Structure formats: C-alpha cells, structure tokens
Amino acid sequence: MAVATQYTDKTDEQQAITEMVRQFVDEQIIPNAEHYDHEDSFPEPIVEQMKELGLFGVTVPEEYGGMGLDLTTYTMIVEELSRGWISISGVINTHFIGTYLLMKFGTDEQREKYLPKMATGEMRAAFSLSEPELGSDVQAIKTSAAKVDDSTWEINGQKMLVTIGLRSSLVFVLVKTDPDADPRHKSFTCFIAEKEPGVHENTGEYAGLNVPPQIKKMGYKGVESTELVFDGYRCPAENILGGEAAGRGNGFSQMMDALEVGRVNVAARGVGIAQRALELALRYSQERKTFGRPIAQHQAIQFKLADMATQVDAARLMTLRAARMKDAGERSDLEAGMAKLFASEAGRFCVEESFRIHGGYGYSKEYEIERLYRDAPLLLIGEGTSEIQRMVIGRKLLERNKI
Ligand SMILES: Cc1cc2nc3c(=O)[nH]c(=O)nc-3n(C[C@H](O)[C@H](O)[C@H](O)COP(=O)(O)OP(=O)(O)OC[C@H]3O[C@@H](n4cnc5c(N)ncnc54)[C@H](O)[C@@H]3O)c2cc1C
Numbered sequence: 001m002a003v004a005t006q007y008t009d010k011t012d013e014q015q016a017i018t019e020m021v022r023q024f025v026d027e028q029i030i031p032n033a034e035h036y037d038h039e040d041s042f043p044e045p046i047v048e049q050m051k052e053l054g055l056f057g058v059t060v061p062e063e064y065g066g067m068g069l070d071l072t073t074y075t076m077i078v079e080e081l082s083r084g085w086i087s088i089s090g091v092i093n094t095h096f097i098g099t100y101l102l103m104k105f106g107t108d109e110q111r112e113k114y115l116p117k118m119a120t121g122e123m124r125a126a127f128s129l130s131e132p133e134l135g136s137d138v139q140a141i142k143t144s145a146a147k148v149d150d151s152t153w154e155i156n157g158q159k160m161l162v163t164i165g166l167r168s169s170l171v172f173v174l175v176k177t178d179p180d181a182d183p184r185h186k187s188f189t190c191f192i193a194e195k196e197p198g199v200h201e202n203t204g205e206y207a208g209l210n211v212p213p214q215i216k217k218m219g220y221k222g223v224e225s226t227e228l229v230f231d232g233y234r235c236p237a238e239n240i241l242g243g244e245a246a247g248r249g250n251g252f253s254q255m256m257d258a259l260e261v262g263r264v265n266v267a268a269r270g271v272g273i274a275q276r277a278l279e280l281a282l283r284y285s286q287e288r289k290t291f292g293r294p295i296a297q298h299q300a301i302q303f304k305l306a307d308m309a310t311q312v313d314a315a316r317l318m319t320l321r322a323a324r325m326k327d328a329g330e331r332s333d334l335e336a337g338m339a340k341l342f343a344s345e346a347g348r349f350c351v352e353e354s355f356r357i358h359g360g361y362g363y364s365k366e367y368e369i370e371r372l373y374r375d376a377p378l379l380l381i382g383e384g385t386s387e388i389q390r391m392v393i394g395r396k397l398l399e400r401n402k403i
Contacts, residue, residue, distance in 0.1 A: 057119030082272025098125030
C-alpha cells in the first residue's frame with residue numbers, strides 16, 4: 001500500500017474511496033441537486049444510497065459496524081460530496097460530530113447503544129448549541145436541565161437553527177445544569193436527547209420535545225434547519241454524555257472539542273464548493289464568446305481563474321494539514337481554525353468570481369452557479385463565523401508564542 005507523504009497524496013484506500021464518492025456525486029447528486037434545491041425537498045433517494053455506501057459510518061470503528069477511517073479520509077469524502085451539493089454534506093455533518101462525541105467521551109453503554117445504528121444511518125444525529133438569543137456566545141445558553149429524581153432530568157428551553165432537527169433520532173444538546181458553577185464553563189452538560197425522527201410533536205417517552213416547522217432559508221435547501229422546543233422533556237441521567245459522574249459540568253469542553261473537528265469538516269465543504277465553482281467557470285469561459293473569442297482568452301478572465309485555482313489549492317492544503325495533524329494526535333486547534341476561516345472565505349470568493357464569469361446567465365436558475373451563490377455564505381457562519389475564527393486564531397497564536 002502506498003504511503004501518503006504530502007498533504008494531498010492519497011493512500012490506495014483513500015484513492016479508491018474518493019473515486020467511488022466522486023462517481024456517486026457526478027451520477028446521482030449533481031444531476032439531481034437543482035430539483036431538490038428548487039423544491040426545497042429532502043433528497044431521500046440520495047440519502048438512502050449514502051447509507052448503502054456506508055457514508056454515515058466513515059469514522060465509526062469497525063467493531064461498531066463503521067468503516068473505521070480517519071479524519072483525513074473523511075475530509076476527502078466531504079470535499080467530494082460538497083462539490084456536488086453542500087446540503088448533502090450537511091446531512092452527515094452533525095451526525096459525524098455526534099459519532100465523534102460518542103467515540104471520544106461516551107460510556108461503553110452509550111457507544112454500544114447508538115454507534116451501530118448511527119454507522120448504518122438508521123439513527124441520525126443533530127448537534128445543538130444555538131438558541132434564539134445566541135450563536136457565537138455559547139456560554140450565554142439559557143436552556144436548562146434540573147434533576148427531578150435520582151435518575152431523571154427535565155429539560156426546558158428553546159434551541160435554534162438545528163440542522164436535521166426534524167429527521168434526527170438523537171440530539172447532542174448543550175444545556176445549563178449548574179448555573180452557579182465556577183468556572184462558568186462548568187455550568188453546562190451535554191445530553192443525548194432521544195426523539196422520534198420526522199415527528200413535530202413527540203409523545204410518550206419523548207413527550208415535551210417539539211419541532212416547529214422548518215426555517216425558510218436563502219440556500220442550503222433540502223436539508224431542514226429547525227427550532228427545538230424543550231418543554232418538560234424528561235431525559236434519563238444515563239443519557240448525559242460520558243455518564244452523570246464524568247459528564248456533568250463537562251459539556252462545554254466536550255462540545256468545543258467536537259467543534260474543532262467540525263471546523264475541519266466545514267473547511268472541506270469550502271474546498272468542495274470552491275472546486276465546483278472553478279470547474280463551472282473553466283467550462284463556461286471556454287464556451288462563451290465575446291468580441292470574437294472565448295472569454296477565457298481575455299486576460300481579465302484568466303486572472304480570475306488563476307486566483308480561484310490558487311485559493312482552491314491553498315484551502316485544500318490547509319484543510320488536509322489540519323486533518324492530518326489531528327489524526328497524528330498533534331495539537332491542531334490553530335490549524336483547524338485557520339483552515340475553516342480560509343476555506344470558507346475561499347468558497348465565497350470562488351463562487352462569486354465564477355458567478356461574475358457567467359454574466360447574466362449566472363443570475364438564472366437554469367445555471368448551477370446560482371445555487372452555489374446562495375449556498376456558499378452558510379460556510380461563513382456555521383461552526384463559528386469568520387470573526388469568531390479570527391478570535392480563536394489570535395488567542396491560540398498568543399498562547400503558543402507567549403513571551
Ligand atoms: C443554515 C444554518 C444551520 C445551522 N445549524 C446549526 C446546528 O446544527 N446547530 C447549532 O447549534 N447551530 C447551528 N447554526 C447556528 C450557527 O452556529 C450560528 O448562526 C453561528 O454560530 C452564529 O451565531 P449567531 O447567528 O447567533 O450570530 P451572533 O453570535 O449573534 O453574531 C452576529 C455577528 O456578530 C459577530 N460577532 C459575535 N461576537 C463577536 C465578537 N466577540 N467580536 C466580533 N464579532 C462578533 C459575528 O461574527 C456575526 O457577524 C446554524 C446556522 C445556519 C445559518
């Protein structure tokens with residue numbers, strides 16, 4: 001087996017799996033994405049095929065029925081899926097974060113209970129921090145849980161913009177359990193809230209967890225973003241991530257750890273959408289003629305193509321570097337933040353340049369770039385805005401270079 005020596009080199013296994021995903025994207029996702037986007041409908045047949053391909057369990061260990069692959073390989077897969085449509089990578093994004101949380105912090109019982117069903121996609125996971133009054137400032141969380149008896153907690157409050165909020169069976173939700181804790185970040189605990197997938201009003205053992213109609217968005221269609229309303233929802237203490245003794249008060253640091261791999265994942269989505277925007281621009285600029293020649297022969301257009309290709313390459317290198325460092329067990333918080341910042345901005349830049357190259361047709365729903373133009377801005381927001389990434393990067397830089 002070949003050994004990967006450079007950031008972009010692939011092992012034989014990585015080569016085979018990314019080729020398989022690329023073929024799936026070219027045959028199943030790209031030809032159908034416009035339809036689902038325009039209808040804003042969930043791409044069920046595509047998701048069913050993703051289950052068959054094992055894409056819900058890429059990083060889940062083989063003993064739990066997954067592929068047992070590393071973050072680097074997952075990153076390569078996410079780039080390919082996002083090249084097709086970022087909503088498809090959205091279907092597995094929070095799910096991947098949920099499996100990461102279980103593998104790193106879950107108890108044996110929690111892993112055994114959830115990971116096999118998550119690996120097949122039978123159970124899908126959401127990840128919920130944001131609330132109506134907060135996104136960046138996670139420690140402002142108001143949703144709270146209080147103990148009602150030795151083995152049960154009750155959760156009350158409202159969560160916001162939860163991806164796969166309706167179709168998920170599990171929500172990894174951060175809530176306040178110990179308001180007076182010192183330090184403040186010890187106030188929060190992560191619960192694994194079970195629910196009925198696809199149901200707006202849960203009943204029976206999941207009563208008290210309701211999902212209002214999905215939020216209408218400018219892009220990132222097909223995959224739902226919802227509020228979650230916890231109103232007297234009862235959750236067993238055994239569903240505290242890592243168990244009550246180890247998990248209570250540690251939810252904030254668990255979620256922040258998961259956001260680090262989440263950032264590499266969003267960076268890969270930025271690379272994928274930027275790559276697709278470049279491909280569309282390369283094709284269109286050689287087809288469209290102005291002043292007697294293809295626009296690709298005008299130097300102003302070539303400069304745009306050059307800038308786009310340079311950004312795609314740099315974003316890919318930074319993303320794979322962050323993933324490889326994490327896989328090697330090296331500290332990669334700074335690199336993950338830099339990759340997320342650069343690649344999401346590269347996605348926005350490349351999509352806008354490609355849109356300009358498409359002229360008036362780029363504004364038409366007949367052209368794929370119109371969808372990319374609505375999708376790309378999401379990456380500037382999710383898993384921490386560009387401003388928040390700069391704060392993280394600045395803080396880590398100073399930590400590493402203390403005088
Ligand atoms: C489609 C979609 C899906 C999402 N999915 C999920 C999900 O699955 N789970 C989940 O928990 N959340 C999800 N989110 C929410 C997302 O994580 C938040 O929107 C994001 O963290 C930003 O928070 P906010 O919207 O509250 O903005 P705010 O935090 O209110 O920020 C508003 C503006 O102020 C800036 N800002 C904030 N603080 C500072 C500061 N200290 N210095 C400088 N500038 C600052 C921000 O960068 C931003 O420009 C999703 C969002 C979207 C749009």
